[in-house]
Amino acid sequence: MTTSVLIAGAGPVGLTAALMMARHGTPLRIIDVNEGPTTLSKALVVWRRTLQVLDPALPWQRVLEGHIRAERGLFFDSGKPIAELPFESGDHGMPAGVFIPQCDTEQLLTEALAEHGVQVERSTKLESFEPGDEGVVCSLSTGETLQTPWLIGCDGAHSTVRHTLDLAFPGETVDQRWLLADIIIDGDAPQGAAVMEGGPQGPVALFPISESRWRVIASAGERAPGQDYADPTVEDIQRVIDTRSAMNWTIREALWLGQFGVNERQIASYVHGRVLLAGDAAHVHSPAGGQGMNTGMQDAANLAWKVSLVERGAAARSLIDTYQAERHPIGAAVVKYTGRMLKAAMIENSIVRSLRGTAMHLALSVPALRRKVASALTEDVVCYRNSPLAGGGGTRRLCPGDALPDRVWGDGLVSDALRGAEALHISDADAGPAQLGLGGFPIRRVVDAALVAELGGQVLVRPDGVIAAMGEVHISQWVESLSSKAH
Ligand SMILES: Cc1cc2nc3c(=O)[nH]c(=O)nc-3n(C[C@H](O)[C@H](O)[C@H](O)COP(=O)(O)OP(=O)(O)OC[C@H]3O[C@@H](n4cnc5c(N)ncnc54)[C@H](O)[C@@H]3O)c2cc1C
DSSP: OOOOEEEEOOSHHHHHHHHHHHTTTOOEEEEOSSSSOOOOOOOOEEEHHHHHHHTTTSOHHHHHTTSEEOOEEEEEETTEEEEEEEOOOTTOSSOSEEEOOHHHHHHHHHHHHHTTTOOEEOSOOEEEEEEOSSOEEEEETTSOEEEESOEEEOOOTTOHHHHHTTOOOOEEEEEEEEEEEEEEEESOOOTTEEEEEEOTTOOEEEEESSSSEEEEEEEEEEOOTTOOOOOOOHHHHHHHHHHHOSOOOEEEEEEEEEEEEEEEEEOSOSEETTEEEOGGGTEEOOOTTSOHHHHHHHHHHHHHHHHHHHHTTSSOGGGGHHHHHHHHHHHHHHHHHHHHHHHHHTOOOHHHHHHHHHHHHHHTTSHHHHHHHHHHHTTTTOOOTTSTTOOSOOOSSOOTTSBOOOOEETTEEGGGGGTTOSOEEEESSSOSOSEETTTTEEOEEEEOHHHHHHHTSOEEEOTTSBEEEESHHHHHHHHHHHHTTTO
16 A cells, blocks of 8 residues: 555646645645646636635745736626726735636646655546545556555546546536637736626626736527537637727737536535545536636645645544535535626626616725625635634634734734744744644744734644634644544
8 A cells, every 4th residue: 555645636726735735745646647737728816815825835926926916806887887896905915816827827836846846647547446444446547556545536527536436416507608718919908907898798708817918708698408619719709809898909819719618516525435526526616706726726725734634643534524514615605606696797688787787886886895795706705613623712803714814924924934834823932732733743833922912812823824723722622632533
């Protein structure tokens, strides 16, 4: 039996899982059926909450470098501006999001992983596997058979792992075609903005990839079951811009022309003994709001430290169940609200559209509502306060299960202290647990009484940047309960 965890799929989710395990020194292998990495721009936004969970192993400044800070959403109807949604809110030092093509995100993750000595094994398919109590026997297309303690299925929407386990993927298929284009434009474009446009001919969304390179997504009418449709031409996309957009653009070059359909589905359980699923293998939904890749990468960061801790015998196996408890409800909520966003965007009736425009204009002129909508998009709202893993302590403003808030600390933010570290104890005294679980990850201690007072008590921060427990007694109890059943 190999001691290496096997990650099937080196898309953004598998790479995140691998990086977050490699940072704890967990032996792992990551395989992908494809010969090389994707060159497509696919998912274009990495939102702030994803930047936060990646930050300990991939600082957000590296993600932002050479890419575009997401500053606002602009809404138009029939070519007329109706509302603006600024993304920067609160006291975060990180950008609300970064517009970065998926191929660049994957490259950054691959480079960070290589710094830990891990390479993706390409042209290697997970063909089949047999799950058992002590491990999973996997057959690879290279002819190799291996037994792994944990198989992590990050193998996308058509997941071999999901199919092999014969898991239902309940939900629905939206009967709508969408055109997609990645184009170089001539013409003026708004800075740092995603653009959403409605109109009688259906919605169009525009996302910046660089100053002159943009993604166009446009509805293209109903999709008849079983029918094949041709990809759009440059002329089709230019017509969409001319007739449905406020942008005065001419397409200079098209880099990618395609089409897609939308499925809204989620499996019932992400944990099946020693087989775990994450990302598109576990949930798929509308691209509205750019949540898909982000949700998957956060799944991966959530499971990675848990599997690592259990694998080294420092925590009870039941810790893995908290992956389901914490991430499944988040996935369910994302499937639901991205579906609603899509339905709202699809309204064609002019009276209903006009009402929608007025409601949006009024709502987004209220600062509190603006902040609420923006923090749903940036996923700042993701919290695990109701998780069985949320420890005791906390204040009305800050509780276990919340993300560690950004606070200025030294020359940067307090979250910087988690870089290169595995867990964090913000304390007013140089004492407290030294390890996360018996024989588990070392805890970095930040002794800063002013910071403790500002946060409302001592804080123990999990490897994924989430507050585990607050207050000296609760922190000790949390660490004890983590390891009590492990040995
Ligand atoms: C046009 C488009 C636009 C999008 N825009 C956004 C956006 O703006 N924001 C956002 O968050 N999301 C967006 N998404 C969704 C996003 O691309 C996906 O959610 C994301 O790629 C999912 O990542 P993943 O790693 O789970 O799966 P994938 O990216 O699909 O990766 C799965 C990997 O597994 C490999 N694999 C499959 N089967 C096997 C096997 N048996 N053995 C070994 N390897 C295997 C595949 O080769 C692949 O590399 C968009 C998607 C599309 C298509």
